[in-house]
Structure formats: C-alpha cells, structure tokens
Amino acid sequence: MSFTFKYCSLIFLIINPLILTSGDDIFPKVEKQSTEIFLDRFTVYIADGNVPNLNVHCHSFDDDLGDKPLLPNQYFHFTFRQDFMYSTFFSCNFSSIAPDKQITKSVVFNVFDFDISIICRYPSKNCYWLAKDEGFYFSVDNKPFPNGWTMNHTWQW
Numbered sequence: 242m243s244f245t246f247k248y249c250s251l252i253f254l255i256i257n258p259l260i261l262t263s264g265d266d267i268f269p270k271v272e273k274q275s276t277e278i279f280l281d282r283f284t285v286y287i288a289d290g291n292v293p294n295l296n297v298h299c300h301s302f303d304d305d306l307g308d309k310p311l312l313p314n315q316y317f318h319f320t321f322r323q324d325f326m327y328s329t330f331f332s333c334n335f336s337s338i339a340p341d342k343q344i345t346k347s348v349v350f351n352v353f354d355f356d357i358s359i360i361c362r363y364p365s366k367n368c369y370w371l372a373k374d375e376g377f378y379f380s381v382d383n384k385p386f387p388n389g390w391t392m393n394h395t396w397q398w
C-alpha cells in the first residue's frame with residue numbers, strides 16, 4: 242500500500258511538469274478559471290474641486306475610459322479588480338481647457354497602482370482624488386475637505 246502510494250506519487254511528480262507544460266491542451270478550462278484568481282475589487286473616485294473645464298482621461302493596460310469632462314463639484318468613479326500579479330494600474334491625464342480650446346494646465350499620474358492599493362485597501366478599498374487649482378489631493382475615506390486629504394501631485398504646467 243505504502244509502496245504503491247509512493248510509487249504513484251513518484252510517477253505523479255515525474256509526469257506533473259509535463260502536464261503543466263502542455264496544460265492548455267489537457268485542461269482547456271484553465272482560461273475560464275483565471276477570472277477567479279483576480280483579487281479585491283477597488284473603486285477610484287475622481288472629483289473636480291473647482292477646476293474650470295477639467296477633462297480627465299484615464300486608461301489601464303487594457304481599458305481606455307475615454308474623456309471625462311467634469312464641472313466643478315462633479316465626480317466620476319470606476320470599479321475593477323486588481324489582478325493576481327498586482328500589476329493593475331490606472332493612469333490619468335488631467336487637463337484644464339480654456340474656452341478658446343487652449344490647454345491651460347495638465348498633468349499625468351497614476352490614480353491607482355500597487356503602491357496606492359496598499360494605502361487605500363483600508364478602510365474600504367476606495368481611493369479618492371480631488372482636483373483643485375493648486376494640485377491634487379488624495380484620501381482613503383472621503384471626509385469633508387481638508388480632513389484626511391493630502392496633496393500628492395501638482396499641475397505640471
């Protein structure tokens with residue numbers, strides 16, 4: 242019994258790498274399972290704290306959220322799951338466009354990445370960004386400004 246068990250285990254160990262290297266053929270369902278190995282669900286909120294004609298354009302590795310024009314005090318949010326490699330990021334281009342269509346100021350930075358996920362994991366997996374004329378504030382709990390908000394980016398120009 243014990244011998245058979247060891248013998249089987251040995252065979253399993255020997256053939257296991259073969260199974261793995263040709264896994265796609267032997268386990269065609271492997272791809273479906275990958276949706277289950279995505280990790281926690283996060284939500285990023287982006288609010289216009291009085292920047293005139295703010296336009297926000299965010300993208301990740303495989304999603305382009307398009308132009309989001311915001312009026313002062315408007316916000317938008319998006320929800321996603323962090324992938325199991327912790328490589329999920331969202332980068333946003335913030336620009337303030339004057340009525341004559343000239344861009345008056347602009348900046349690009351990550352509103353979500355691995356480092357930020359560690360910060361806004363608690364209390365609620367929500368990450369809040371507030372765009373203001375002097376720069377961009379971040380909060381994990383969206384208390385009334387300025388409680389708990391820190392300025393983490395300034396406009397580039």
Ligand SMILES: *[C@@H]1O[C@H](CO)[C@@H](O)[C@H](O)[C@H]1NC(C)=O
Pocket residue numbers: 334335336344347349
């Ligand atoms: C950000 O968006 C503005 C307006 O669409 C564009 O002119 C600018 O080139 C963009 N910046 C980057 C770094 O893509």
Ligand SMILES: *[C@@H]1O[C@H](CO)[C@@H](O)[C@H](O)[C@H]1NC(C)=O
Pocket residue numbers: 357360379391392393
């Ligand atoms: C923003 O800056 C504060 C203070 O320096 C820091 O504690 C926090 O981790 C930063 N947040 C992000 C998202 O970079």
